[in-house]
Amino acid sequence: MIRDELRELVQQALAAAQDAGDLPAFAAPDVTLEHPQRIEHGDFAANLPLRIQGMARMKALDVAEALRARVPAHPAVTEVRVAPPGFLNLYLDPGWVADQARAIAGTGEAWPPLDIGGGTKTQVEYVSANPTGPIHVGNGRGAAIGSTLANVLRATGHEVQEEYYINDAGSQVGVFARTLYARYEQLFGRDAEIPENGYPGEYMRDIAARIRDEHGDGFLRPEGEPPDPQLGDEGIRLMVEQIREDLAAMGVEYDRWFEERSLQREGGPYDHVLALLREQGHIVEREGAVWFASSQLGESKDNVLIRSDGVPTYFATDIAYHYDKFILRGFDRVIDVWGADHQGHVSRVKAGITATGGDGDALDVLLYQLVTLKRSGAVVPLSKRAGEIVTLREVVDEVGRDAARFFFLLSSAGSAMDFDLELAKRETDENPVYYVQYAHARIAGVLRNADEQGLSAEGADPSLLTHEAEQALIRKLLLLPEVLEEVVEELAPHRLPHYAQELAQSFHVFYTQCRVLGDDEALSRARLLLLEATRIALARTLGLMGISAPERM
RNA sequence: GCCCCUGUAGCUCAGUGGACAGAGCAGCGGACUUCUAAUCCGAAGGCCGGAGGUUCGAAUCCUCCCGGGGGCGCCA
Known part of the structure; x- marks a missing residue:
């Protein structure tokens, strides 16, 4: 691109001026070019003279003049000027x-x-919301950021794979299954109650009804008995299907949907990673739990891998997941797009990657601040556990896919954004x-x-x-x-x-x-x-x- | 208490070491006999949260303080 060509010109001018003795010899920083705010300052400006005036022991304006005299001719450049306090301004030729x-x-x-990218094998993983409910507005921001980033990486010479990680193995899945079973029982007239910390949203009734429509009372068990595990699996399957449709409505399509469960098969990545960590002496057992001794690796604390009840933590499977990405699948670079509430997770996952034979620095985590959803200025809670949730689908249906994506992309990931539904709806023109x-x-x-x-x-x-x-x-x-x-x-x-x-x-x-x-x-x-x-x-x-x-x- | 993000025009946000700080929206004043007025033009609007410091130069880097959001050994 033209900026790189012109940067090279200035670089050459510097070398020529030093060779000729117009400037003393010293190691100068790399040339950077910027676009001046004011058109009279040209199309590109180099601040190099200002930055090296100390090393050259010369006035910036004199340095600039020495450089100007040595800038090679280029078909795109019509003029090079020196401007106070010491800029080198480049003007593009209108014909060019x-x-x-x-x-x-x-x-x-x-x-x-x-x-x-030079064909760098790159993975972008984004959204990856729990399959225990429909995705909400905050996930929409991650979807817009992740898919756009993937598109741009692909357009710039990276070999890109887009992936969604389905958290179908944690303790929340059990709660989901029990909630679903309670709703299912209710459909058959039983006086079942959803569990404490369950999922009270209406969508659970919908899923229960769909399962009843397909399977009748096939999942019904004698009262008081725990649900058939297959009911939970079926519920997760339906939920993931809905998530897939909701994301597709926003124009997001993945190359792969990766199931957390697949990591935990006998002799799979999870087993392997745990054995690896144990071999390397990174495992400590304490208070009935198994810990990753990450404080030995410069982390601020140790982290639990296997809880005292024998269930692996999300963190443990996440190390296995990244082992799978880097070591088993051979990605050169991985970009995870996470909500800012996962911020505390970043450095320990990197430590986990490094401890299992990968390079933690090959993982980039792009954290986006959460979206505050508002309705007429009033904050709407986003929790899946609250009765009233506003789904991404609802927003996309209201404001349109194009507007939703544009809106989500507009602010930098690091800054929190407000999404006012009434405002978005009003904004048609x-x-x-x-x-x-x-x-x-x-x-x-x-x-x-x-x-x-x-x-x-x-x-x-x-x-x-x-x-x-x-x-x-x-x-x-x-x-x-x-x-x-x-x-x-x-x-x-x-x-x-x-x-x-x-x-x-x-x-x-x-x-x-x-x-x-x-x-x-x-x-x-x-x-x-x-x-x-x-x-x-x-x-x-x-x-x-x-x-x-x-x-x- | 410690860590991360953040504070810029009435509102939503860019700009994160350069030359007089920008845009959109809202509000104000103009422009349709002309390829689409979902457009264009103009004026107005700012101690860049505050105080010190580094630098030729600070909204940008450092220190402290204040406000908002998030996180901090068995949730994900």
């Missing part, structure tokens, strides 16, 4: 900029071609997603009109794209590769919707100021070329976010 419209349109849907989609629909409309007139970008001369709005739009297009790189390097998918809005704005301004289908046929063709390039970038950005790019609105 205009020609990028042709380059983009010529590359087509594959633009921008980026290989950051004013939601920013429509602003972006409308830009795409407008382009599609003009391309249709051009087609009817028998006009196309065929043989277009991009050098006609000299208007300020045209130039600004192309410069905005050229930002997409940089944005994708930042999304990957900072695990920051929220940059995408912000970029989408900027791109749409640049287009709308262009559309207002520049008529595409006018009297000047050569200009029309050039502008059609620009429209094609813009449509490619816009559709790509929307597609990576899992948001549709409509032809009409």
Whole structure:
């Protein structure tokens, strides 16, 4: 991408200036380029002179001048200027900029071609909510973040697998089964009560009814006897099926649904990991429980692996799960997207990975702060145990998949967000997603009109794209590769919707100021070329976010 | 008590070492005989939670304090 090429130019200028003795010899930091806020400061700016003025024992302005004189010629650069207090400002050549419209349109849907990953085998695991209830709004945020991140990684040369981890083995599954059985018994007129700490939500009645519809009283046992274990399994199966459908409604599809239970089969990863930890001396038995002696590994405390009642903890199976990811399946890199309430879990899982032969640093955990759901300003509790829960499905049905995804992606994972249902519902016209989609629909409309007139970008001369709005739009297009790189390097998918809005704005301004289908046929063709390039970038950005790019609105 | 996240315009949020701090929404004033006005243009709105410090330069880094959220040996 152009930024990397220009960075290299400045790097070369530095080396040349030092070789020539214009600057003293010293090890300089890597060159970084940024986009100045003010257009008069150029398209790119290097602050290198300011950063090395001390090492060079020269005034920043003199350093800048020494560098400026040595910057090699480049077809994209029309001018290099020194600006106080010591910046080196680079100005792109308008002819080169205009020609990028042709380059983009010529590359087509594959633009921008980026290989950051080099085929790195990467797994993104996200949502992974307990299958004891429908997924809620907070999980929706994880879904939007995880799937968008996976899309961008795939688009930048990573070999990506998306996975959902089904927690079907913990103690909560037993509580789920007993709750389900109580609801099931109630359907047959029995006076059963759901257990303490059970799941009081209405959805449990629905699942019980579905099982009755399919199996009749086949799961009914003599009163007072515990439920058939297969009833719980059937309930989990139905719940997972619903979760799958709810996520699909938001455009989320996984490559694999991984069952926690599969780790615990005889001689499986769980057994193996425990034996491994024991061999390595990481196991301590105390107070009737089995502990991971993680404090010896720099953790703040030890953690229980097997509770005194003999049941393994979630933590124990999670070590086995990550052993499975890294060692058995050979992922080079794993990204787990978790809610911030799992924050305390991060460092101990990394310690567990390292202790079982993996590299804890190959795991990136992207924590997102929880979503506060509001209804007319009042906080709505999200707990599955509360009677009233608002499901993700409900929100998606109300505001639409596109708006829901855009909304979830808009704020950075680290900041808590409010999701006001009334606001989201009211936002039909004013939601920013429509602003972006409308830009795409407008382009599609003009391309249709051009087609009817028998006009196309065929043989277009991009050098006609000299208007300020045209130039600004192309410069905005050229930002997409940089944005994708930042999304990957900072695990920051929220940059995408912000970029989408900027791109749409640049287009709308262009559309207002520049008529595409006018009297000047050569200009029309050039502008059609620009429209094609813009449509490619816009559709790509929307597609990576899992948001549709409509032809009409 | 300790750890993590967070505090920026009325609201929702970007910006996390650069040059005069940004956007959307709300509110105010304009623009449709012209490829879609779900659009555009303009004005207004800020001790960047507070106080010190580091730096040529701090919303950004460090220390302390205040507010909000989350976590802290047998829940997941």
